[in-house]
Amino acid sequence: MNEKLKPCPFCGGIPVIYNYPSAWCVICKDCRFDGPTDLGWSGAIELWNTRPREEILISTIKSLMGEAITQDAFADDEGRSLLDSAQLILDGGA
Numbered sequence: 001m002n003e004k005l006k007p008c009p010f011c012g013g014i015p016v017i018y019n020y021p022s023a024w025c026v027i028c029k030d031c032r033f034d035g036p037t038d039l040g041w042s043g044a045i046e047l048w049n050t051r052p053r054e055e056i057l058i059s060t061i062k063s064l065m066g067e068a069i070t071q072d073a074f075a076d077d078e079g080r081s082l083l084d085s086a087q088l089i090l091d092g093g094a
Contacts, residue, residue, distance in 0.1 A: 003045045008033055009054070017044060061086050 005015040005026060013030025023037035024044035035048040065086045 003042060003049075005045060006049045006051070009051060015048060017041065058090060061090060 005017070007013065008015055008028035008031060010033050011028060011031040013028045015026045015028050015035075017024060017026050019041070020037070023039055024041050025037045026035040026044055026048035027033070035044065038044040038047055
């Protein structure tokens with residue numbers, strides 16, 4: 001059970017998991033944001049890693065990428081096409 005924690009959704013900081021007397025919780029070491037608590041270690045990690053808005057955005061970007069394949073003649077200032085830019089976002093780049 002070595003589940004990887006996603007970075008903090010607010011500051012991108014490093015999360016750590018804490019075991020309180022009655023529950024588990026993931027907290028960001030940098031901004032101190034604390035995620036939802038759960039009775040189990042893996043439950044707290046799953047709650048921390050669940051990002052519904054992020055998942056909706058990724059799904060939308062992937063859908064738009066399909067449309068962009070036919071309209072991929074446009075390029076940004078760095079010569080990246082719309083499709084390249086969308087893939088860069090999905091890969092975690094800027």
